[in-house]
Amino acid sequence: MRFRPLRRSLLPLVAVLALAACHHQDEASQVGGSTPEAAVQGSIDLLKAGDFNGLWKHALPPAEYATLRADWSRHNANQPPVSAADKAKFDEAVQKLTGPDAENKLYAELQPKLDQMEQQYKDQLPVMISVGDALLKNGVAQNKSLDGEQKTQANQLIDVLVPWAKQAPWFDQARAKQAVGVVVATARKLDLKSPDQLRSMDFDAAMAKYATGYAGLKQLLAIYGLSVDDTLNSVKLSTLSSKDGRAVVKIDYTLLGKPLSAESTLVQQDGRWYSESLINNVHEAHERLQQPATAGSTALTALPAPAASTATKN
Template sequence: MRLPFLRHAMPMLLAALLLGACHGKDEAAQAGGSTPQAALQASIDLLKAGDFDRLWKHALPPADYANLRADWSLQQRDARPISAADRARFHEAMQKLGGPDAAARLYAELQPKLAAMEQQYKDQLPMLVSVGEAMLKSAVAQSRTLSEARKTQADGVLDVMLPWVRQTPWFDQARAQQAVGVAVATARQLDLKDPDQLHAMDFDATMGKYAVAWGGLKRLLAIYGLSVDDTLDSVKLTPLSNDNGHAVVKIDYTLLGRPLSTEATLVQENGRWYSEDLLQNARQSHRQLQQAATASAPASAGSAVTKD
């Protein structure tokens, strides 16, 4: 992802949108929601469908959505050039994933490696997960950007996810064969012929590619026992407060069979409801990009004058 806001906001958006309750799919066609619950439900419908363009259009007020698209073009202009090494790796990967009988050939290559990895790492995996757990929980505890409530919520998710990582049969041959098939099918759907194609894509085209990748990721996770859609379908909302254009909603959901809960804060603008965190993040990212563009403009102009 080339746009910093999308890179940082996407995990937050996916976490914040583990929601659902009222139905009302007409909300998905509009910016924001007529109620806090309607705003969240429309977002979850779009997320499940992988309709990322309409998701951003719904999750942000019209002016902020327009800024998001404009910032995308600005970021595209300043994208880092593709190195020869990156280009070579891209072509090699695409040839492996897109060639004839790619799934069978890749699995034939993977099978002996998987057996060797199982022999080498199976007994070490619980220890490695425990080390990772300690590091992740330490990072959460020391975070300066997370509130105490968010830290508690993050710890709850880790307490569910890490046992899944520890217990999942990652070296299972049958699952690996299915996963290879999904990876090959997703790569073919993405239909990326050249790394320059990534730099040339506009916002709409890129959102379409995100949808394909999102669908592939959900299928891969399902192979190993984690159904994203089941989690999204499990969500129940309970309004906690709604006063002076601010609302708080309790979000109960089930992740890997374990009940969890969190809260979402929404704000009302022009009669519609939006995620407060997402809106603040979008506006801060836009300001930073505009400031960076303004700061680089005089330098670019000076460089042009010197060349003349």
Template sequence: MRRSSVFYAVGAFVVLLVLATAAALFMTVHKPGPAPVMAGGETPEASVQQSVALIKTGDFAGFWKHALPPADYDTLRTDWTRPRPDDHPISSEDRADFIKNMQQLTEPDAETKLYALARPKLAQLQAQYSDQVPVMIGVMQAIAATGVAQSKELTNPQKQQATEVINVLAPWAQQVPWFDQARAKQAIVVAVATARKLDIKTPEQLRTMDFDTAMQKYSAGFIGIKQVLAIYGLSIDDVLDSVKVTTLEDRNGHARVRVDYVLLGKPLSTESDLIQQGGRWYSADVLQNVRESHDRLLAAPAPGSSAPEPAPMPAPATTSASRAKPSATNAPAQAVATKH
């Protein structure tokens, strides 16, 4: 081979290497971000699956933007900072306890200090109650099942779904080594890390957060809860990853889907109703809950008023728009119930 050919081959290789390196650097610096969250879904299945994906990552701000039509989403954000007539004053004792607990969770070396306090208590509880825990959980299971059966707010499909979940969770809870010190140590580490991310020092902060701040706090708290449950053998991510959605009905802007999932190895399913607005699909229950919450808020008397409180929300009728509770698409709606 002639020298010029060798130089040409080496030069070409160097050029290709430089171009490849530049391309890699460009892709690193200009790596595309996540796709923007769209309101609703193109199909009923897509709407539910996107809700599940957002819940899994703890993106509650994205969840609400996806779960509501734009006008309802704007209303939710506006309502978030409205005064709550049913907010009770925080007692000085509760306030002091809250501040003390948060200080203990966030102070330097909190993990070591809290585990040092927990270790002897865990040993004591293990000795005193290890044999009684399965019995106690069995009693709580019976009480919960009775409450579900006698509920006047749940439809029969909802009662069946809640009972199935209880019957799966109770045997798991009976077998969990709640007093295991290694798991407790891991849980304490997660709790401390979560408390530091939350960065909440007083209970008043919980009532004065704007929507965006609250969603960030909810996300941090949810991720912490998921981590703790995983330590004790319950993976929320596995449950959400197992979700499969099948459309049962789709006509005239209304759809009903079946949501199949696996909880602790047990296949379960529920049904959820969706409605189409502006060409996009939304959970009927989530939309109904948000709108009724807004109506109750506007109907409530101003703080300090002597006017009677509004009547509680009536139990949902047994219609195609109310079968979905509980479902994978409306779990975060409890956040609104808590706030509103």
């Protein structure tokens, strides 16, 4: 009897939390967001879940989402045929990653190489990563599609990732064995039979494969000390401005213990909020698709990358 007052006092709180959770899930499952912050949070939730189809559907207005889906098959149709040599390499790689006892066979092959690489590159690796740091920042500086704020955000991200890359235990045997297991398990889940299978995938099938690859990548990064989920869970949102159907949301987050921030610009259509940059990316990709193909062009260069586009500027 003495516990009944406590139970009665907790029931309203449980009810509120349940309603809030339902509302949170409802936002992520809807097209767009009811507010700018809800739109960004919904994209973050879908990215964390690896639901790339849901992410595109949530972040884009219905017309742009339909364009993205329609253009997907056209991109695949425009790709050059796969050569016999490339098919043979693909088959060999898939067999090596998915064959019987692949985990132990690959690790047995990798183990002596790790010892050799540690002796040869341990002292050189920080220098090599520093060179990569300079190349990345130069690429950011030369990128004409990024504005000043985006370039600043990209450089801040690089400044956090480079020290991690220098100190990560890349040659650790136990972690290497875990990593091999993740790679093999991911390859088996992807269940890729041939390069032509990749060409013939429709949008839904491709997004499902993206989700599988993304889950494997998150596991690999976590093995070496970088948790994508921890970063996404650390996000705090605040609206910097909202006027005339256009809003800017600040995204504060923590990556590897370092506080970082980014901004996401959203536009309102039919009472819902959507990612301005993703809308522009779909329009630009569609326009490029209308142009005659040029030598050396590839199908996927015109498509925005789901994770990168959403993580930096929704």
